[in-house]
Amino acid sequence: MAVLVLLRHGKSMWNKLNLFTGWVDVPLAEEGIDEALKAGERLKNCCFDEVYTSVLIRSIQTAMISLSKNKCGKIPIIQHNEGKMKDWANMPENIPVLPVYEIEELNERYYGNLQGLNKQEMAEKFGAEMVHRWRRSYDINPPGGESLKDNYERTIPFFKSTIIPKLQEGKNILISAHGNSLRAIVKFIENISDNDIPKFEIPTGKPLIYDYKNGGFIKKSDDEND
Numbered sequence: 001m002a003v004l005v006l007l008r009h010g011k012s013m014w015n016k017l018n019l020f021t022g023w024v025d026v027p028l029a030e031e032g033i034d035e036a037l038k039a040g041e042r043l044k045n046c047c048f049d050e051v052y053t054s055v056l057i058r059s060i061q062t063a064m065i066s067l068s069k070n071k072c073g074k075i076p077i078i079q080h081n082e083g084k085m086k087d088w089a090n091m092p093e094n095i096p097v098l099p100v101y102e103i104e105e106l107n108e109r110y111y112g113n114l115q116g117l118n119k120q121e122m123a124e125k126f127g128a129e130m131v132h133r134w135r136r137s138y139d140i141n142p143p144g145g146e147s148l149k150d151n152y153e154r155t156i157p158f159f160k161s162t163i164i165p166k167l168q169e170g171k172n173i174l175i176s177a178h179g180n181s182l183r184a185i186v187k188f189i190e191n192i193s194d195n196d197i198p199k200f201e202i203p204t205g206k207p208l209i210y211d212y213k214n215g216g217f218i219k220k221s222d223d224e225n226d
């Protein structure tokens with residue numbers, strides 16, 4: 001058996017300003033740092049074997065800050081291209097490294113022309129229903145951006161080819177990513193339909209914990225022990 005934890009990054013500076021963010025590399029707000037610490041407290045006894053983030057700083061910060069609370073004694077080390085960084089990346093044998101991989105396929109959906117614009121102002125300009133469809137539907141693209149389906153089609157092949165085999169090996173995995181790349185993963189593992197996915201939201205900084213056994217995912221309740 002293995003454990004999979006999905007953690008949406010804590011509130012970012014642009015979440016606070018209600019701006020469409022997408023691939024803009026915005027850091028956590030103070031509130032988001034606090035959420036990451038609280039998530040770390042909840043996960044402190046979860047002994048991860050590998051950690052995956054997107055390449056965006058808000059997901060990397062959330063992973064590293066939450067791991068600062070971990071009691072399993074491993075040192076999270078962001079892995080770079082071994083070829084170029086081999087000497088630098090080499091850690092002394094006696095350090096229990098927790099490898100952290102930055103993965104582009106885990107990025108937030110690309111919000112195209114909306115990035116940097118205010119969500120409320122866009123609702124006033126284009127209508128609340130239209131903006132809700134851009135934000136939460138499965139196959140409607142925001143102007144110049146990715147639909148959730150596009151996001152799914154880049155995130156799930158990575159999840160199947162890299163994460164599932166690790167879980168099958170019994171490795172405990174933390175994925176620190178974004179509202180929409182994680183909605184894609186939850187859609188896949190919980191088999192949520194295209195019609196139902198618009199109703200599904202993932203709050204910032206609140207871990208979703210699954211046991212993985214016999215090829216299936218069993219969601220754990222918020223207060224269940226690890």
Ligand SMILES: O=C(O)[C@@H](CO)OP(=O)(O)O
Pocket residue numbers: 015019020021022023108111135179180
């Ligand atoms: O703007 C974004 O990148 C995302 C997440 O903050 O927004 P939404 O939740 O509306 O998809």
